[in-house]
Amino acid sequence: MSPSPAARPDDGDVLRAAVREVHAQSGMSVVFAGPVLASPAGTAIRIGELLGARTTHLRDLDVRVGAGLGGRVLAEGRPAGVEDYSGSLDITHEYDGPVLAEGLCTVAAVPVVVAGRPRAVVYAASRERGSVGDRVRDALARSARRMASELAIRDEVDRRVARLTATPADDQPARWEEVRAVHAELRLAAQDAADEVLRSRLLDACTRLAALGAAPDARPATVHLSARELDVLAQVALGCSNRDAAERLSLRPETVKSYLSAAMTKLDAHTRLEAVVHARRLGLLP
Numbered sequence: 001m002s003p004s005p006a007a008r009p010d011d012g013d014v015l016r017a018a019v020r021e022v023h024a025q026s027g028m029s030v031v032f033a034g035p036v037l038a039s040p041a042g043t044a045i046r047i048g049e050l051l052g053a054r055t056t057h058l059r060d061l062d063v064r065v066g067a068g069l070g071g072r073v074l075a076e077g078r079p080a081g082v083e084d085y086s087g088s089l090d091i092t093h094e095y096d097g098p099v100l101a102e103g104l105c106t107v108a109a110v111p112v113v114v115a116g117r118p119r120a121v122v123y124a125a126s127r128e129r130g131s132v133g134d135r136v137r138d139a140l141a142r143s144a145r146r147m148a149s150e151l152a153i154r155d156e157v158d159r160r161v162a163r164l165t166a167t168p169a170d171d172q173p174a175r176w177e178e179v180r181a182v183h184a185e186l187r188l189a190a191q192d193a194a195d196e197v198l199r200s201r202l203l204d205a206c207t208r209l210a211a212l213g214a215a216p217d218a219r220p221a222t223v224h225l226s227a228r229e230l231d232v233l234a235q236v237a238l239g240c241s242n243r244d245a246a247e248r249l250s251l252r253p254e255t256v257k258s259y260l261s262a263a264m265t266k267l268d269a270h271t272r273l274e275a276v277v278h279a280r281r282l283g284l285l286p
Helices: 012-026 068-076 096-101 134-166 169-192 196-211 227-237 242-249 253-266 272-281
Strands: 030-039 042-046 049-051 062-064 080-082 106-114 117-126
Touching: 012 030, 012 049, 012 117, 012 134, 042 068, 062 068, 068 080, 068 106, 068 117, 106 134, 117 134, 134 169, 134 196, 169 196, 169 227, 169 242, 227 242, 227 253, 227 272, 242 253, 253 272
Parallel strands: none
Antiparallel strands: 030 042, 030 049, 030 117, 042 062, 080 106, 106 117
């Protein structure tokens, strides 16, 4: 059975994107990261994503809270770095074997914190001794912020979906209205996002929410609505007039009317309500 279109994407893709971003922007030769895991043995980071490594010693390494640089970052909830790993007095040295086998000397790490809870740690390292400069710190901080934003969005979508699916049938209409309101708000947030990566992730979350409204027998939508047409239709689905939608989307009313007309034509709809119903059936709106 194929997974639901609304199923949560693998969070590993966010971690991989963070590693690639830091590697490209920090100037450090080795970047690695891992999610925070809870187990009977305690909280730990499991290193799973590496770029620039020459050995496999770090892969699948579990770094426990408070131990090593990553464990220190996890315990303190803030970035840290060492300029001479082997000689540093600021960290414990349980992981000297794999770290020194990789030849790492300068290492920096940053926690990814969502709603006050650490979810991952991202490291940047080099095999030469040197200072952890602003370029490295800024690259790690940007990556951590983006990853935290993406995970927070996914968590919120999951929470809304769980509430919807657990809601008794007689309360479903109210829950659906909440989901639709969140969908419209996320589209507005995507419109205002200056960061292309964040915008793309917000729109991905919107797609997941929209898929919840698809008819059980619906096939993949053959109708393609532009981003602006979907923005307008999402506002119309909330009961907004053209003027209200224009104000929320920072557009002119006549521009909203034009986008709505185009969407109605593509959906073969003769009224605003019919356009919304058709879009929901196709999974374009929740």
